Amino acid sequence: MNPLLVALLLGGYFLMLIVIAHLTGKSATTDTFFTANRKSPWFVVAFGMIGTTISGVTFISVPGEVGNSASTYFEFIMGNLVGFWIVALVLLPVYYKLNLISIYTYLEQRFGFYTYKSGSFFFLLSRTIGAAFRMYLVAEVLQLALFDALGVPFAITVLISIFLIWVYTYKGGVKTIIWTDSLQTIFLLTAVVLTIYYIFSSFGWSAGETFQKLYAHPYSRIFEWDVKSGKYFFKQFIAGIFVTIVMVGLDQDMMQKNLTCKSLREAQKNMLTFSSIFVFVVGMFLMLGVLLYIFATTNGIQLPQKSDFLFPMLALNHMNLMIGIFFLLGITAANYASADSALTSLTTAFCVDFLDINKRPQDKKLSYLRRTHVGFSMLLFLVIMIFRIINDQSVVVAVFKAAGYTYGPLLGMFAFGLLTRKQVNDRWVPLVALSSPFIAWFIDAFSAQLLYGYKIGFELIIINGAITFLGMLLIQKKSIIVKKS
Secondary structure (H helix, E strand, C coil), rough: HHHHHHHHHHHHHHHHHHHHHHCCCCCCCCHHHHHHHHHHHHHHHHHHHHHHCCCCCHHHHHHHHHHHHHHHHHHHHHHHHHHHHHHHHHHHHHHHCCCCCCCCCHHHHHHCCHHHHHHHHHHHHHHHHHHHHHHHHHHHHHHHHHHHHCCHHHHHHHHHHHHHHHHHHCCCCCHHHHHHHHHHHHHHHHHHHHHHHHHHHHHHCCCHHHHHHHHHHHHHCCCCCCCCCCCCCCHHHHHHHHHHHHHCCCCHHHHHHCCCCCCHHHHHHHHHHHHHHHHHHHHHHHHHHHHHHHHHHHHHCCCCCCCCHHHHHHHHCCCCCCHHHHHHHHHHHHHHHHHHHHHHHHHHHHHCCCCCCCCCCHHHHHHHHHHHHHHHHHHHHHHHHHHHHHHHHHHHHHHHHHHHCCCHHHHHHHHHHHHHHCCHHHHHHHHHHHHHHHHHHHHHCCCHHCCCCCCCCCCCHHHHHCCCHHHHHEECCCCCCCCCC
16 A cells, blocks of 8 residues: 555544544643543543444454454353443442442452552553553554654653653543544544455345345354363353453453443433443444455455465455455554553552542642553553564564453452442452462463463453452451450
């Protein structure tokens, strides 16, 4: 694709984001940055959260994975739906009752200082690595599509990418994110819909014929009933529930948007509406994946070695210019919708949980906020450059996977707080939380030997959380019985 055209498209795209930021960032305060003054329309939040949830990794990986495991990923998504309902009906009422800005403040009120800091630390670690990984991927795409042709080094590409996020989030924070995410969701969905339409229209199929072809194709198979399979239905379904509870309900990034709604009722409407849209959108990605394989096979196009490259290869090299344009806009939107909200939530969590910004003098709050925002922007840059220096995709993916281990302790801590009335020796919680991921890794690495051939998949996060839960049982405070005189 012509580099000048790519530059104009991306320039126009970011100009729209900056205009939205200007309109939403007027008279912004720290409350605006953290909570959007709790005035966000629930339906806008619901729509925008699609862009946040569908990262660039999902954008290119889900369609490609269809060739490896058919549409069995939808089993996991069905579990996600139940998880969203649990978040809406169980966790949101707790957060609204306590009037939280950072959801990890709950851990302080329930257990104490060290549990609170441990929960927030694990979020900061996971989200920093996760956001950097996703930005690393989009920076690679932008480098290939534009900046290589202009002779711009990768480090400058990353700096430009992060600077653009900083520019449109540094004033309005989550208030800006809610509206920019909605715009980015539009671009993301447009890319998918146009590609689906392009493929079936290129074959001369009607919509009805397309659904018939999809239904008959082996890659459309959803359910796997072989108990020994890693894609076994109940294994995927249950894992989907818990992964959603942890990576949505216990994640400051996702919950911060929900907490900007005017009331608990509106936040719950947002979550339930979003969950329905999310399931539909992932279904479209799976349908797109089947159609991409049909398109490649019918046209005699050699499949790439890595399934992740299927959608980019076909969209940029074997379809028309419009599909290529919207693919670039779609993957950029998917990554930036994830990265910008991550930067905002990281800033929020650090300011509230570690700088205790609400106790700072009023005239100093914005200064602390701005410096923290810049600090995390630079941290993301450094982590991305480390990924680049490693220059080994398998190692980078392993680092990203390792970050996922740190959500397990959050599951254990919150579950212990919500499901029991027990207190713990707060000072020992960091040790429990740090030990759990290592124990979970050991079980995962040797599961075939320890569990008679059973291989652990998405359910690892449940095991990790259970280890933390058991660890907190071991350090619980003994009840003191006072004898009557």
